Amino acid sequence: MNTVIDPVVAMPDVQSSVDTRHIPIQRVGVKGVKHPMMIAAGDEVLPTVADWELTVALPAHEKGTHMSRFVALLDAYRRKPMTPVLFGEMGQEMLTLLDAEQGDMQARFAYFLEKVAPVSEVSSLMDYEVSWKCMAKRNPVAGEPGAEFELQVLVPVTSLCPCSKAISEYGAHNQRSHVTVTARFSDAALVDVNAIIRSVEAQASCELWGLLKRADEKFVTERAYENPKFVEDLVRDVAVAVRDMPGVLTYRIEAENFESIHNHSAYAEVTG
DSSP states (O other), X not given: OOOOOOHHHHSOOGGGSBOSSOOOEEEEEEEEEEEEEEEEETTEEEEEEEEEEEXXXXXXXXXXXXXXXXXXXXXXHTTSEEOHHHHHHXXXXXXXXXXXXXXXXXXXXXXXXXXXXXXXXXXXEEEEEEEEEEEEESSXXXXXXXXXXXXXXXXXXXXXXXXXXXXOSSOOOEEEEEEEEEEEESOGGGOOHHHHHHXXXXXXXXXXXXXXXXXXXXXXXXXXXXXXXXXXXXXHHHHHHHHTSTTEEEEEEEEEEEOSSSSSEEEXXXXX
16 A cells, blocks of 8 residues: 655745744845735725735744745735725734734835816826835734834925026926825824825925826916925925824925936935
8 A cells, every 4th residue: 555645744844943043033024026906095996016025023043934924915915905004904914924023014006096187177197106014013012003004105296496486587497306205103094195195296386197288288387487496395395294194103205306407306305
């Protein structure tokens, strides 16, 4: 009688063996994983593809972590409409799966809003770069949340130079600008991506649209001319708007103006 050996049972579990170097690893996991993600946005569910990074802390006595479990977790959540709250719960589940005390989970993805042009009222999609990050703890200190949530959103806008306008007999140079808001929240339920995007756009010389007709182009050109902003103005004005939003604990506001009359950018950063 032939004995059948289960190859899975016979395989050694090397990563679960004991390590004798006594060096803990603060972050180990997977990075650069492209995976589908469903975003819950009000009554809509927006499909996107995220660039994921999932890591956990590894104790000094453990040789390795179970890399395949990170991808299995992503697959388990890929059809669920994701909210910042559910994202935090997913981070907690990651710790349970990996038997880890703490870990980080980050997803970077394209986020689209439908916008209506200011004059013609034609609709088009506008894209933004968004990142969600969860910092999870299995046994948090009393009073601390089990998972902290950090949002980062890059909003492209138009800025027009006040100095150029002041010294020129006609016209003024303007540029496309990237305003990046990074904010940590006390409660993931208070995160409102759309509100942050609208707040940033409201502080710019003018916001951007995906599709504009001639009447719209006239509007945005004149709007920017009537509302000049230095890069310093941009970060300060956005900081005032963001710091008063519900649940914001800390923030970093960055603005980069891609200059139209120089071969370099103007840059400013505010933290609070």
